[in-house]
Amino acid sequence: MKNQSISENLIYQRKLNGYTQEDLSEKTSVGVRTIQRIEKGEVEPHLQTVKLLAVGLDIPVNDLIVIENPKEETIQRKWMLMLHGLPFFGFIIPFANVLFPIFIWVHKAEDNKIYDAHGRAVINFQSTMLLLFIISLLAFFPFPGMNFFGTAAVVLYGITVTIINIFSALGSGTCKYPLSIPFLKFKAKH
Numbered sequence: 001m002k003n004q005s006i007s008e009n010l011i012y013q014r015k016l017n018g019y020t021q022e023d024l025s026e027k028t029s030v031g032v033r034t035i036q037r038i039e040k041g042e043v044e045p046h047l048q049t050v051k052l053l054a055v056g057l058d059i060p061v062n063d064l065i066v067i068e069n070p071k072e073e074t075i076q077r078k079w080m081l082m083l084h085g086l087p088f089f090g091f092i093i094p095f096a097n098v099l100f101p102i103f104i105w106v107h108k109a110e111d112n113k114i115y116d117a118h119g120r121a122v123i124n125f126q127s128t129m130l131l132l133f134i135i136s137l138l139a140f141f142p143f144p145g146m147n148f149f150g151t152a153a154v155v156l157y158g159i160t161v162t163i164i165n166i167f168s169a170l171g172s173g174t175c176k177y178p179l180s181i182p183f184l185k186f187k188a189k190h
Helices: 006-016 021-028 032-039 047-057 070-091 096-108 113-139 144-171
Strands: none
Touching: 006 032, 006 047, 021 032, 021 047, 032 047, 070 096, 070 113, 070 144, 096 113, 113 144
């Protein structure tokens, strides 16, 4: 059985036991109208109501309530922070802004499509920033004054976009890295 919502679980368990909504109401002292509203997804039942329904169906409460693992979300947030935040080590270790995200992406891309998508976006952006940084150093080499401003603009843009995406990834789970060259193509959605 696929555990998606309490309404689907209740319908499944009620029919599995061969009960009508009226039968279940009699066994649980939960009103027929309440059972109908729960099954339609119109209301989120109180825990006491869920317990009564579980007792009436002779099943554990966990078979009705979808309990998500809170640790899974915390772990995902940590990996997202690492994917989007580790490029800052590029200020200390040359090429770390690209190498660290590649290392994480290679190891986590198969675990979750979110890691794959965010990893590709980070790697594409950081590779683009590294390329622009090298070009800015080489292009303006004969003109030291312009070299400073071009390089500073690339670095400030990279820092700003990275910080914005760290907060976006941790908050809403999304990221957007504009002006990235798609070195790693995104997988087509099926």
